[in-house]
Amino acid sequence: MNGTTELPATPRRPVESRDPATGEVWRSFESPDAAAVEAAMTAARAAQPHWAAESVAHRARVIERFRRVLFARRHEVAEVIRRENGKPTEEALATEVMITLDLARFFARHAPRVLADQHPISGNIGMWRKTMTVHHDPFGVVAVISPWNYPFMLAAGLLLPALVAGNGVLFKPSEYAPSSGLLLAELLAEARLPAGLLHVLTGDGTTGAAVVEAEVDKVFFIGSGATGRRIAQSCAMRMIECVLELGGSDPAIVLADADLDNAASGIAWGRFTNAGQTCTAPKRVFVEDAVFDAFAAKLAERVRALRVGPGAAAGTDVGPVIRPAQRAAIQRQLDDALAGGANILAQAGGASGGDFFTPTLITNVTPRMQVMTDETFGPLLPLVRVRDADEAVKLANESRFGLSASIWSRNVAGARRIAARLQTGTALINDTTLAAGIAELSYGGVKESGLGHTHGAAGILSCARTRAVIADRFAGFRQPWWFGYGPRHAADLDGFLNFWHGRALGARIVGAWRSMRLLFFPERPV
Secondary structure (H helix, E strand, O other): OOOOOOOOOOOOOOEEEEOOOOOOEEEEEOOOOHHHHHHHHHHHHHHHHHHHHOOHHHHHHHHHHHHHHHHHOHHHHHHHHHHHHOOOHHHHHHHHHHHHHHHHHHHHHHHHHHOOOEOOOOOOHHHOOEEEEEEEEEOOEEEEEOOOOOOOHHHHHHHHHHHHOOOEEEEEOOOOOHHHHHHHHHHHHHOOOOOOOEEEOOOOHHHHHHHHOOOOOEEEEEOOHHHHHHHHHHHHHHOOEEEEEOOOOEEEEEOOOOOHHHHHHHHHHHHHHHHHOOOOOEEEEEEEHHHHHHHHHHHHHHHHHOEEOOOOOOOOOEOOOOOHHHHHHHHHHHHHHHHOOOEEEEEOEEOOOOOOOOOEEEEOOOOOOHHHHOOOOOOEEEEEEEOOHHHHHHHHHOOOEEOEEEEEOOOHHHHHHHHHHOOOOEEEEOOOOOOOOOOOOOEOOEEOOEEOOEOHHHHHHOOEEEEEEEEEOOOOOOOOOOOOOOHHHHHHHHHHHHHHHOOOHHHHHHHHHHHHHHHHOOOOOO
16 A cells, blocks of 8 residues: 555546645645646756756765755744645654655765765786776656655655666656655755756656656666556556555564563554554554454553644644545444454554544454455554464465564564564564654565665665676787687686686696696687
8 A cells, every 4th residue: 555646547637735734735736737747857858967966976965965954944834744744743753854854864964975076996817907897877857756645755765866876867756745845845846956957746646657658777666566557567568667666564573572562552652653654553453362352452552541632732642534435444444343243452542533643553364364465555454363473474474565574572682683584674673663763774576565675875876777898908918718719718717717716725726837738828720
């Protein structure tokens, strides 16, 4: 599911900035048509070479200015996010503004080093005359399609490295969060990003499809698996790359030696922050039998204590979900579980109706229930009793997703061994949900959670093409592997192999002489 919408071939319609807590529509935008997308592409294509010609250090200074602008306007940004997404202001500051500040600082400071030319040295003595240089070139114009659940931070995590690497960008924010995307672009413009380089296309799914098909050079997408597959197919047909983050159903494993109070607090926050609409939230909790009842009681206590209400209200822990359709999807999963014999162990109090969904903890679930097989993108959490860690790992790996996981144990070394057995892109020990929140760490998943990585040095390199240049220092020297085959050439070549890879001392000594002859006095062609 993840925090975005599908990209169907449907008629264009206006997109709205809507307060999920009240239903108020406070901004509306027309979806651009194909001609507008093409015009944006043309402008970005014209502006990008000038930007690419600037040094990485120059581009990094723009990102650093963006960081300073964002800090100065942080409360304004948090308010727009709260109003459009529904999350409490504290979460908007901590999980959107703060992480974006960290990302900007990381990309500004480290892009010059990561994107610098590299000069590897071959391990083969036969290449002694060669100089090798690896360059990191921009792709050209890339597409960025971002979600609504973290509409500022996740978009910035794609836009900033794409720009610092020298690309132009067609940026389609989620149709549920257009104002957050526009504000992000506004801050970049205030940081003096050159005009024409970044184009925000605030449209619906049809706009997203047009952006993908707009002859871009690479696509970055965060969203649903169904849409991700269509994007991957489109990119494969055109032989261009894509980076896809497609959500997850992250397991949390609570071992018998865990600090149960800490685990209960951490899992409660990880699952219900942002109203449960977090890709890396713990969505299936496996607890060893020896501590299941004690842990369940502690987690239930924390769920009941959550305060549900509008994000603007002081003391709110959990705000509304993004739209009525999202609430209905979560309710269907709960109904499916209850119909199959699951029990509600605890629910929070507070607001109800509208786009609010009460945080709910359930037990007695079975492996085929939707809450176990599908991504649950809302404040609903199943708790599962397991015999031991081996059963927990087995059940955790049965999911078709593999984004992140958490292990809760006082034995960190043992938890590391369990982490090595989990089929996930990231594993956390005694914490949760931070996979996309650490700027220095690459972020991505395995299996149906996606392709490629964002953030960290890997996120910078994913925005650049690698180009290698190999030069021979001596233009007039014949290469020893060129034509001129014959008995002497074959003997010298075998001697070279003995010298470089053999183990017998005598053969290596003879091989050293033959190697010198091969490299410096190769047999001339007939």
